[in-house]
Amino acid sequence: MVRGMFKSRTFRRVFVKTPGAETKIHYRKRKPSKAKCGGCGVELKGVPRERPYKMQNIPKTAKRPERPFGGVLCSKCMRKEIVVRSRSE
Numbered sequence: 001m002v003r004g005m006f007k008s009r010t011f012r013r014v015f016v017k018t019p020g021a022e023t024k025i026h027y028r029k030r031k032p033s034k035a036k037c038g039g040c041g042v043e044l045k046g047v048p049r050e051r052p053y054k055m056q057n058i059p060k061t062a063k064r065p066e067r068p069f070g071g072v073l074c075s076k077c078m079r080k081e082i083v084v085r086s087r088s089e
């Protein structure tokens with residue numbers, strides 16, 4: 001019987017084959033939710049979905065698109081924001 005904390009779905013289940021051809025269940029922490037656009041709330045592309053300790057080892061250029069507001073706004077909202085800012089000047 002597994003420990004009580006593993007009975008809920010708080011942890012995800014990973015099926016691992018052992019050298020003895022047995023299948024064991026390993027319990028791992030779930031990934032965080034996907035990054036959302038700050039303007040419209042759509043899921044952002046090119047932003048990895050990993051736990052902080054893995055994000056530490058990923059290069060900065062691989063963590064978000066290399067453009068203004070990359071990783072914060074989607075491309076549509078970025079275009080709108082740039083137009084709004086240029087008009088207000």
Ligand SMILES: [Zn+2]
Nearest residue numbers: 037040074077
């Ligand atoms: Zn957006």
